[in-house]
Amino acid sequence: MHTSIQRIQQTFSQASTVLSIIAAIVFVVSYIQLVVANVWSLPEANFNLRGSKAARRFSRQYGANDPKKGKENVALKFDLDADLSPLFNWNTKLVFAYLTATYDGKRDDIVNEITIWDQIITDKDDSHIKLKGANSKYSLYDVEESFRNRNATVKLHWNIQPHVGAKIYGSLDATKGSIKFPQLV
Amino acid sequence: MVNFGAQSIRQTLVQLLGFAAIFTSSYMFYKGLSIVANSESPLVVVLSGSMEPAYQRGDVLLLWNRQKHVDVGEVVVYNIDGRTTPIVHRVLRSHASDNKQLLLTKGDNNAVDDVSFYGGRNQYLDREKEVVGVVKGYLPLVGYITILLAENQYFKYGLLGITGLLAFIQGE
Numbered sequence: 001m002h003t004s005i006q007r008i009q010q011t012f013s014q015a016s017t018v019l020s021i022i023a024a025i026v027f028v029v030s031y032i033q034l035v036v037a038n039v040w041s042l043p044e045a046n047f048n049l050r051g052s053k054a055a056r057r058f059s060r061q062y063g064a065n066d067p068k069k070g071k072e073n074v075a076l077k078f079d080l081d082a083d084l085s086p087l088f089n090w091n092t093k094l095v096f097a098y099l100t101a102t103y104d105g106k107r108d109d110i111v112n113e114i115t116i117w118d119q120i121i122t123d124k125d126d127s128h129i130k131l132k133g134a135n136s137k138y139s140l141y142d143v144e145e146s147f148r149n150r151n152a153t154v155k156l157h158w159n160i161q162p163h164v165g166a167k168i169y170g171s172l173d174a175t176k177g178s179i180k181f182p183q184l185v
Numbered sequence: 186m187v188n189f190g191a192q193s194i195r196q197t198l199v200q201l202l203g204f205a206a207i208f209t210s211s212y213m214f215y216k217g218l219s220i221v222a223n224s225e226s227p228l229v230v231v232l233s234g235s236m237e238p239a240y241q242r243g244d245v246l247l248l249w250n251r252q253k254h255v256d257v258g259e260v261v262v263y264n265i266d267g268r269t270t271p272i273v274h275r276v277l278r279s280h281a282s283d284n285k286q287l288l289l290t291k292g293d294n295n296a297v298d299d300v301s302f303y304g305g306r307n308q309y310l311d312r313e314k315e316v317v318g319v320v321k322g323y324l325p326l327v328g329y330i331t332i333l334l335a336e337n338q339y340f341k342y343g344l345l346g347i348t349g350l351l352a353f354i355q356g357e
Contacts, residue, residue, distance in 0.1 A: 004351045023324065060300060065308055094238060096275075096293070098258050109283040113257045120293060122238060138298075143280040143287060143309070157258050161239045166322045169258065 027165030030091030037086045040170050045082035045156040047174035052076045054184040063141035072184045074140040080131040082156055088124040095121045096159040103152035147181035224250035224318035230328030235292030243329030248318025254281050260320040286312035
C-alpha cells in the first residue's frame with residue numbers, strides 16, 4: 001500500500017536524482033569542451049597604459065578613513081584588447097572579465113591586488129574586449145596612505161559563471177603589463 | 186479512517202519514525218557538508234538581486250571555506266555583526282599578509298562598493314572573521330521553494346494543509 005504522501009515523496013526524490021545526474025553531466029561535458037578549447041592558455045591580452053594621475057580624495061568612498069588627511073587616489077587611462085570568445089559554450093551563462101593590478105606591500109609577505117576595471121559579458125558577440133583610451137572604472141587607492149611609486153603587474157582575469165556547475169577561473173598575462181603608480185604632486 | 190486499534194498505533198508510530206529518519210538524515214547531510222566545507226552554512230539561497238545577472242533570487246550556492254586567502258574576483262558570502270542576513274558579493278580588492286587578509290567587496294549589480302555595509306569606520310572586511318565561505322558551485326532556481334515558504338503565506342499554509350489532509354484521510 002502506498003499513501004499519497006509516499007507517492008509524492010517518491011516522485012520528488014526520483015525527479016531530484018534525475019535532475020542532479022543531468023546537471024552533473026552538463027557540467028562535466030561543458031568542462032571537457034573548455035579543456036579541449038584550451039582556455040587556460042589563451043594568448044596575451046594587449047594592454048597599453050596611456051596615462052595615469054594621482055589626486056588626494058577625502059571621502060570614505062575613496063578610501064579616506066581620516067577625512068582630514070585624505071587618501072591618494074590614482075586614475076589610469078589604458079587600451080585593452082583581448083579575445084575571450086573561447087570561454088563561451090552552451091553552459092556559459094556569463095563571463096566576468098576583470099583587470100587587476102598586483103603589487104607588493106610594506107613587508108615581504110604582503111600581496112595586494114586591486115581591480116582596475118571589470119565587465120560582465122553575457123553574449124559571445126561581445127566577448128572580444130576592445131578598449132581604446134578607457135578610464136579605470138574604480139578609483140585606485142592602497143591600504144596604506146599612498147602607492148609610494150611602486151611597480152605593479154596588470155593581468156586580465158576571467159571567471160565563467162555556468163548555467164549549472166562549478167565556477168571556473170583563469171587569467172591572461174598582459175603585454176606591457178608592468179606599470180608604475182604615479183606620484184602625488 | 187482513523188482507528189485506534191493496536192495495529193493502527195503501531196503503524197502511526199512506524200510512520201512517525203519514518204518522518205524522523207528523513208528529517209534527521211537530511212540534517213546530518215547538511216551538518217556533514219558543513220564540516221567538509223568548513224562553513225557554518227555550506228548551502229546558501231540567494232535572496233537579493235545585487236549579484237544579477239550572475240545570481241538571481243532563489244539560486245542555490247555551494248560554499249567552501251577551506252582556502253586561507255580569497256582571490257580577487259571570487260564571490261564570497263559574508264556576515265557582519267549586527268546584520269541579520271548574510272551578503273553574497275564579489276571581491277574587488279585584497280590586501281593579504283601571512284596571517285590576515287582584508288577584502289573590499291561589491292555587488293555586480295550595485296553602483297558602489299560595500300564600504301557603507303561594513304559598519305563603523307571599517308574600510309575592509311576581515312576574511313577570517315567575517316567571510317562565511319567562497320562560492321564554488323551553482324544550482325539555478327532550486328532554492329526558490331524556501332523563498333516561497335518564507336515569504337508566501339498562501340503557499341506555506343496551503344502546503345501544510347494539503348499534507349495534513351492527506352495524512353488524515355489516508356492513514357494506512
